[in-house]
Amino acid sequence: MGLFRAIPKLLHKHVVMACMAPGHQHVLRNAGLRFTVVPSRFQENVRKASSLSPFPYAMDTAKQKALEVARRMHQKHGKAVKDTDGKPTVQSLPPTAIVELIDGFKVSKALFTACKMKVFDLLGDEGPLSTADIARKIGASEGGTGYLLDACAGLGLLDKTEGGYSNTPLATLYLLSDGEYSLHSLIMIHEEFSWPFFSYLDFAVREGTVQTQRALGTAGEDHYQECFYKNREKKLQFMRAMHGHTKVAAHQVATAFDLSGFTSACDLGGSTGALAYELARQYPGLKVTIFDLPEVIEDAVFFKPHGPEAGQVSFVPGDFFRDTLPEADLYILSKILHNWPDDKVHQLLSRISRSCKPGGGLLVAEQLLDEDKCRPLPALMMSLNMRVLFQGQERSLSEYWSLLQAHGFTDVRAVRTGSIADAVLATRA
Ligand SMILES: C[S@@+](CC[C@H](N)C(=O)[O-])C[C@H]1O[C@@H](n2cnc3c(N)ncnc32)[C@H](O)[C@@H]1O
Numbered sequence: 001m002g003l004f005r006a007i008p009k010l011l012h013k014h015v016v017m018a019c020m021a022p023g024h025q026h027v028l029r030n031a032g033l034r035f036t037v038v039p040s041r042f043q044e045n046v047r048k049a050s051s052l053s054p055f056p057y058a059m060d061t062a063k064q065k066a067l068e069v070a071r072r073m074h075q076k077h078g079k080a081v082k083d084t085d086g087k088p089t090v091q092s093l094p095p096t097a098i099v100e101l102i103d104g105f106k107v108s109k110a111l112f113t114a115c116k117m118k119v120f121d122l123l124g125d126e127g128p129l130s131t132a133d134i135a136r137k138i139g140a141s142e143g144g145t146g147y148l149l150d151a152c153a154g155l156g157l158l159d160k161t162e163g164g165y166s167n168t169p170l171a172t173l174y175l176l177s178d179g180e181y182s183l184h185s186l187i188m189i190h191e192e193f194s195w196p197f198f199s200y201l202d203f204a205v206r207e208g209t210v211q212t213q214r215a216l217g218t219a220g221e222d223h224y225q226e227c228f229y230k231n232r233e234k235k236l237q238f239m240r241a242m243h244g245h246t247k248v249a250a251h252q253v254a255t256a257f258d259l260s261g262f263t264s265a266c267d268l269g270g271s272t273g274a275l276a277y278e279l280a281r282q283y284p285g286l287k288v289t290i291f292d293l294p295e296v297i298e299d300a301v302f303f304k305p306h307g308p309e310a311g312q313v314s315f316v317p318g319d320f321f322r323d324t325l326p327e328a329d330l331y332i333l334s335k336i337l338h339n340w341p342d343d344k345v346h347q348l349l350s351r352i353s354r355s356c357k358p359g360g361g362l363l364v365a366e367q368l369l370d371e372d373k374c375r376p377l378p379a380l381m382m383s384l385n386m387r388v389l390f391q392g393q394e395r396s397l398s399e400y401w402s403l404l405q406a407h408g409f410t411d412v413r414a415v416r417t418g419s420i421a422d423a424v425l426a427t428r429a
Pocket residue numbers: 242243246268269270271272274275291292293296318319320321333334335336339
């Protein structure tokens with residue numbers, strides 16, 4: 001139980017496992033943690049007499065193991081690892097970390113392919129199944145399916161037993177295409193759009209521009225429209241992707257601050273309402289208006305929940321760069337600012353500032369970068385993604401502070417939620 005409480009705090013941390021037990025690694029993998037194994041060399045010699053009961057004995061042993069590994073960790077990361085000439089050696093600084101980086105794209109592509117071939121959906125309905133049955137049902141070769149399934153088992157997405165392959169809890173929660181917290185559509189967006197854009201990362205870096213022509217073969221002015229809203233199927237896929245990605249962190253964002261003092265909110269670019277419905281659940285006195293492009297609003301109805309919170313949420317079509325913003329005492333920008341470069345962000349914030357009355361609030365939900373902008377890794381990778389696809393970026397708290405205070409917002413506060421979106425709240429002076 002203690003471990004499950006600790007997991008959210010460990011998600012963005014560098015986790016080191018000090019033992020080799022496959023069962024323990026399995027538990028961490030199923031919980032979604034990425035970790036390095038550095039087996040402890042500590043001899044379990046804590047004197048039993050010094051402990052009164054098994055619990056303190058176990059704690060003391062665990063602590064000694066952790067300390068022993070921690071003392072050697074600097075070697076793993078290349079600080080103070082020198083041979084007699086003062087140079088790092090292959091023995092003192094193994095290439096594991098680099099090999100893991102090389103393998104990153106293979107890991108992504110194995111996940112994308114298994115999702116695309118609906119392996120997790122199939123096993124959700126019918127697992128456990130043998131390789132031959134899975135291959136037949138997804139219309140693929142048995143040999144090819146076998147190595148994809150084993151890769152997924154190695155990644156902690158499938159369990160492999162004598163009875164065949166079945167989904168791990170992690171896959172069941174996030175990888176079924178119709179799950180409540182499904183990231184399936186988000187993964188498909190990465191497969192279809194981020195992957196080709198990232199193939200031209202070197203061009204993007206050299207030229208400092210978005211590589212739409214090379215990645216998509218079009219030079220459309222607005223490739224957001226080009227990628228996501230060109231046809232209805234793609235639009236719904238994008239909306240499902242946003243819904244899943246926002247829903248997994250919606251509770252943490254909605255409860256990061258006490259918003260009970262607000263009675264009306266306007267979620268600008270609020271899409272399907274994933275965050276709006278969670279706010280409505282948390283604050284029964286709050287009415288939330290979703291303001292998004294007309295093509296999004298017309299299909300938002302598919303995401304409406306059955307509970308009473310649906311009655312607190314309404315939809316208004318419009319363009320937040322052009323049209324009058326709905327009145328509200330709390331404005332919300334969830335995964336909006338990271339889409340745009342600073343000049344567009346200033347344009348949007350200035351419009352919100354003009355609509356927001358003194359004492360009103362602005363809630364921003366984005367992944368916060370540390371001030372050195374080198375961490376945390378998920379925020380950094382999201383930032384690279386936004387830069388490569390849209391010329392956007394993730395920002396640090398001080399960057400949000402300067403943007404917000406330039407438009408008359410004060411009392412800028414942030415909560416790092418430990419999930420995939422953090423929360424920043426500011427007050428209109
Ligand atoms: C990255 S999505 C974020 C969706 C939602 N806020 C969330 O957190 O899931 C960006 C949203 O902004 C909307 N959007 C983009 N440009 C817009 C504009 N000019 N006016 C209104 N909405 C816009 C898109 O349609 C999309 O729903």
